[in-house]
Amino acid sequence: MAGGHRDKHKGAGWSDRPGLGRLRRANTKESGRQGRWEDRAEDETAVDLHGAIERASHAGESLLAKFNRLLRDADAGDGEPGEVSGFDGTRVLVRPDDGGPELPCSVRRVLKKLVAGVKNPLCVGDRVRVDRSHDPVITALAPRRNQLERADSHNRALVQVFAANLDRLVVVASAGDPPIKPALIDRYLVIAAFNRIEPLVVVTKPDRGEAAAELALYRGLGLEVHLVRADCGAEGEGVAALRAALAGLTCVVAGQSGVGKSSLINALFPEAAARTGRVADEGHGRHTTNSARSWLLPGGGRLVDTPGIRECTITGLEPLDVALLYSDLARFHPDCHFRDCTHRHEPDCAVRAAVGRGDIAASRYASYLAIVEEDLAAT
Numbered sequence: 001m002a003g004g005h006r007d008k009h010k011g012a013g014w015s016d017r018p019g020l021g022r023l024r025r026a027n028t029k030e031s032g033r034q035g036r037w038e039d040r041a042e043d044e045t046a047v048d049l050h051g052a053i054e055r056a057s058h059a060g061e062s063l064l065a066k067f068n069r070l071l072r073d074a075d076a077g078d079g080e081p082g083e084v085s086g087f088d089g090t091r092v093l094v095r096p097d098d099g100g101p102e103l104p105c106s107v108r109r110v111l112k113k114l115v116a117g118v119k120n121p122l123c124v125g126d127r128v129r130v131d132r133s134h135d136p137v138i139t140a141l142a143p144r145r146n147q148l149e150r151a152d153s154h155n156r157a158l159v160q161v162f163a164a165n166l167d168r169l170v171v172v173a174s175a176g177d178p179p180i181k182p183a184l185i186d187r188y189l190v191i192a193a194f195n196r197i198e199p200l201v202v203v204t205k206p207d208r209g210e211a212a213a214e215l216a217l218y219r220g221l222g223l224e225v226h227l228v229r230a231d232c233g234a235e236g237e238g239v240a241a242l243r244a245a246l247a248g249l250t251c252v253v254a255g256q257s258g259v260g261k262s263s264l265i266n267a268l269f270p271e272a273a274a275r276t277g278r279v280a281d282e283g284h285g286r287h288t289t290n291s292a293r294s295w296l297l298p299g300g301g302r303l304v305d306t307p308g309i310r311e312c313t314i315t316g317l318e319p320l321d322v323a324l325l326y327s328d329l330a331r332f333h334p335d336c337h338f339r340d341c342t343h344r345h346e347p348d349c350a351v352r353a354a355v356g357r358g359d360i361a362a363s364r365y366a367s368y369l370a371i372v373e374e375d376l377a378a379t
């Protein structure tokens, strides 16, 4: 088939984006750095994203990489396995794997001092071991698959980690009331990609507006997109399909206030919703680290409730990194005249040409520019 690499990338799903690693190596001067990752990289995409994360923070080593490296050196630790489910004052709540009740635990000092520059050594979703021979104490911590982190609002030198080991970032938007905001969806998608969490898009309120174009756009990007009536309980349109899609997974729900997150969780998981009472409305007034909470769902999945996702770290990335996290832009990047093209003002830019032809949605290009020009400029 004619068209070569473009067809190969077309419609590629999240977990299967061939060529991003190659693209990054082809487009950066720091290709030597990739070697360190080769032995633990699952695939080229992982190499690529780690490359971006590495440069984003902590003088060449990402917080997550440093954390996991230190953990490998740490004591294996005795005790029963469990998972951090929340915080209660100075205690860390651990849900034991054996199904017993949550345990308020203290933390062994060596774990508290693990990584400098981190506000909280443990976060919701951490896999731990608890020694219960006396007062319960967390003795060991397993490496993390991924995490959501951001700079502390009071001290920019400190990083707050508020959830780890997530399977899905559920991005919720409403078809109307409030109107759908593709730029906000794109921001969450970049956060998901940067943190290596698979995103899933839910559009609520099909009775309040029209979102056919957005549904088509995000499905066209290879994303799983659900249209869901969230205020009609378990019988609402799309609820059963979404519940099936999330079964057994650890999910975090993100979205603007008023789009129907709480309603959605009520419809999906009435048992959990009765206990949560609240689910992350973004930002404002809540202590992100200590108010994060995870809830066990029927079937073994978990719902992680945390605000602050919108402010997750994308500062520190360079335009090239952001463009690579936009799968639709990245597809055209190899055809730009300059290998480090930022797709703004450069001549012979294949990305801008594609926007002009309608091969890249105008809203996607606009949100890319907004991130590059507003967020990255803010650092």
Ligand SMILES: Nc1nc2c(ncn2[C@@H]2O[C@H](COP(=O)(O)OP(=O)(O)O)[C@@H](O)[C@H]2O)c(=O)[nH]1
Pocket (backbone or CB within 6 Å): 204, 205, 206, 207, 208, 228, 229, 230, 231, 255, 256, 257, 258, 259, 260, 261, 262, 263, 264, 281
């Ligand atoms: N018409 C309609 N209203 C909805 C739908 N989903 C949620 N709502 C309503 O939208 C409002 C905000 O919902 P809520 O779940 O509190 O949003 P949250 O702020 O994201 O948690 C509530 O009045 C809900 O009843 C829907 O699919 N259709």
Ligand SMILES: [Mg+2]
Pocket (backbone or CB within 6 Å): 261, 262, 263, 278, 279, 280, 281
């Ligand atoms: Mg709510």
Ligand SMILES: [Zn+2]
Pocket (backbone or CB within 6 Å): 333, 336, 337, 341, 342, 343, 344, 346, 348, 349, 350, 351, 352
């Ligand atoms: Zn370009």
